[in-house]
Structure formats: C-alpha cells, structure tokens
Amino acid sequence: MTINLSPQELQQANSYAEKIDLNNNAVIMQYAAPVQKRITAFSAQALEIAAGNASTEAVSIINQLIEKITAFAEPRKGFLGLSRKTSEDWREEYHSISDDIKQLSLQLESLQFQLYKDMGLYQQMTQRNRSARQELMLYLQAGKTRLETAQKLELPMMxxxxxxxxxPQDQLRxxxxxxxxxxxxxRLQDLQVTKIISDQFEAQLDLMYQTAHSLSEKLQTTITHTIPLWQNQVSIALGLDRIKQARQVDQAMHQIELSDPAERIAKLSDELLQDMDHKKTELTELSPTDD
Incomplete structure (x- = not known):
C-alpha cells in the first residue's frame, strides 16, 4: 500500500498514529468513518446527477431539430415524383414548424443552462473528493504506522x-x-477500497464534465449558428421568390403598355382621323346623285 504524502502530512499522520488505541473496539470500527461516509456520499450524488439525463435529453432535442430542418429542406413529393417548392409552399411549411423550432430552441437554452450548472457541480465535487481522499490517506498512513508498531513490536513482546x-488471563490478553x-x-483494507472508489470517482467526474462540456458546445453552436442559418436561408428563399414575381409583373406591364406617352397619344389621334374619313365616305355614298 503506497501512500504519497508531503513531509508535513507524514509528520501529522505519525502524530495521529500514536493516539490510536487498538484495545478499544469502537475506535477500530469507527476509524476514519466520517471521511469514508463523505466519499461514498459523493458517489451517490454523482449518480443522482447522471440520472437526471440532461445530456440524453439534449441529444434527443438536437436530433428532433435536425429532422425538422432536414424535412423542411426536402422537395415536395408530387403525383409524378419530386417537384420544386413554390413560395407559398415555403411559407406554409415555415409557419407550420417555426413554432416547434422556437420551442425546441428554448428547451436547448434551458438544457444548456442546466449543463453549465452540472459542470460547476462536477468541479466542486472533484475538489471535495480530492480533499476527502487526502484526509483518508492521512488516516491510512497513520493506520499503517500503528499496525506496523502492533505487529512488529507489541505482539512479539506480548x-x-x-x-x-x-x-488463563494472560492467554486471553x-x-x-x-x-x-x-x-x-x-479496517485498513476496507479504507483502501474506499480510496480506490475515490480514485475511480474522480475519473468518472472528469468524464462527466468533459461530456457535459462537449455537449454544451454543440448546444451553443446549434442555438447561435444552426437555427439562425436556417432562418436566414428561408428568408433568402422567400426573398428570391418575391424578386422573381416582381420581374414577372414588370415584364407583363411592359407588354400591355407603351413606354412613350406621346407615341400613345399620336396613335389614338391617327385612329380617330381614320374613323372620321371612313364615316365621310359612307355619307357620300348614301347622299342622292343629280340626274
């Protein structure tokens, strides 16, 4: 059993070893019990946090969001196959899923906040676990020293x-x-197992922290990039369709209207003069002729 302590901690452990009374059964049973309970409580707390499934829920919502955005971008299926979406199609689909995407976005923000809280808690628990483990190592070193004294000095003398x-009383002693x-x-072997649990717990906390950190970055990217980019693409698609419609209207107006008002008036005047000449001809043909 290797225990790494500073010279000051080693001196503290040796001083404490001298106070361990191996004739007292209660002392043996309760040796380092408070720090052992703290370490096991940390493990239970970490399990409770992990059971919250904030990470699992976040992944599920991201997948839902991707499915909706992907479905929105796909062309519509017509009777004869795929067809391009009209601006009305874009608008209808956008209004149908925009509320869902907003709701998913709010859920992602809430989960991101929860992940930040979890990360802070993981860091606190890591520090508390390290402090408790260091205290446990003092108990282990003190116990190791006291056990060696009992095995190598006291028992041989007895x-x-x-x-x-x-x-008979001597044999009983x-x-x-x-x-x-x-x-x-x-008891020391039991405490050594607790130290192993503490070591594993710190590795588990580090993994949980890294997982939460990685997922929080993905959430941040989704909130600040993916959703705004999708909204921008929809806006561009609708804007381009409006431009196309405006050009079509402009072309139609040019076909039914002359560009020069003076030319339009001259054309109307010519039509009136031609009509008057035609009427004069008809009147001449109808008037009686001299015999």
Whole structure:
C-alpha cells in the first residue's frame, strides 16, 4: 500500500498514529468513518446527477431539430415524383414548424443552462473528493504506522511474555489483542477500497464534465449558428421568390403598355382621323346623285 504524502502530512499522520488505541473496539470500527461516509456520499450524488439525463435529453432535442430542418429542406413529393417548392409552399411549411423550432430552441437554452450548472457541480465535487481522499490517506498512513508498531513490536513482546504463561488471563490478553490487531488490519483494507472508489470517482467526474462540456458546445453552436442559418436561408428563399414575381409583373406591364406617352397619344389621334374619313365616305355614298 503506497501512500504519497508531503513531509508535513507524514509528520501529522505519525502524530495521529500514536493516539490510536487498538484495545478499544469502537475506535477500530469507527476509524476514519466520517471521511469514508463523505466519499461514498459523493458517489451517490454523482449518480443522482447522471440520472437526471440532461445530456440524453439534449441529444434527443438536437436530433428532433435536425429532422425538422432536414424535412423542411426536402422537395415536395408530387403525383409524378419530386417537384420544386413554390413560395407559398415555403411559407406554409415555415409557419407550420417555426413554432416547434422556437420551442425546441428554448428547451436547448434551458438544457444548456442546466449543463453549465452540472459542470460547476462536477468541479466542486472533484475538489471535495480530492480533499476527502487526502484526509483518508492521512488516516491510512497513520493506520499503517500503528499496525506496523502492533505487529512488529507489541505482539512479539506480548507473545514472548504470555506464551509460556500458565495464567488463563494472560492467554486471553494475547489472543484478544491479536484479534484486535487483525480487525484493525481489515479496517485498513476496507479504507483502501474506499480510496480506490475515490480514485475511480474522480475519473468518472472528469468524464462527466468533459461530456457535459462537449455537449454544451454543440448546444451553443446549434442555438447561435444552426437555427439562425436556417432562418436566414428561408428568408433568402422567400426573398428570391418575391424578386422573381416582381420581374414577372414588370415584364407583363411592359407588354400591355407603351413606354412613350406621346407615341400613345399620336396613335389614338391617327385612329380617330381614320374613323372620321371612313364615316365621310359612307355619307357620300348614301347622299342622292343629280340626274
């Protein structure tokens, strides 16, 4: 069992080791129990956060958004196959899904805020876990020192003193203390497992943080780029169609109207004069002739 401590922490652990009473069963059972409980509580809290499914929900909403935008961009299916969308088609489809996309966008913003909160919490939990693990390592070092003292000094001295004793109480003292030392050794092994849990927990927190960070960036891109770009493309499509319609109207007006008003008046005057000459001819033909 390798424990890395600073010289100051090592001195603190050695000082604490001297205070561990292996004759007290309660001391052995509760050794480092508070810090052990804190570490296990962190794991439960992380599990509760992960069960919130903020990341899963965000991915689901992004997929819904992509499906709607993709469906909007596809050409319509007609009786004889695919056909281009008219401006009215664009407008109808835009109005039908714009509210959905706005709602999805609001949900993405809410989830992004939740992911930011989760990331901050992951960082806090990482620091708290590291602090608790460092405290646990002090307990482990102190326990290791105390166990070595018991195994290498105290037990050999007691064995040399009581093995040859015929007094039953001496044998009870020896076997009792051997049992206490063995129990303390198991307690240290249990704490070592807790340290492994703490190490794994920090790796898990780092993975959860990186996942939330990556997803929050995707949400930011979707909110600030994908949706506005889609709206801009729809606006361009509608604008180009209006320009096309305006040109068609302009061409039609040129076909039915003359460009020069003076030319139009002259044409009307010619038509009137021609009509008057025609009427004079008809009157001449109808008037009686001299015999």
């Amino acid at each position: 064995e040399a003193r009581y093995n040859d004793s015929l007094a 020896l076997t009792g203390y051997q049992g206490q030392v063995a129990q303390f050794q198991k």
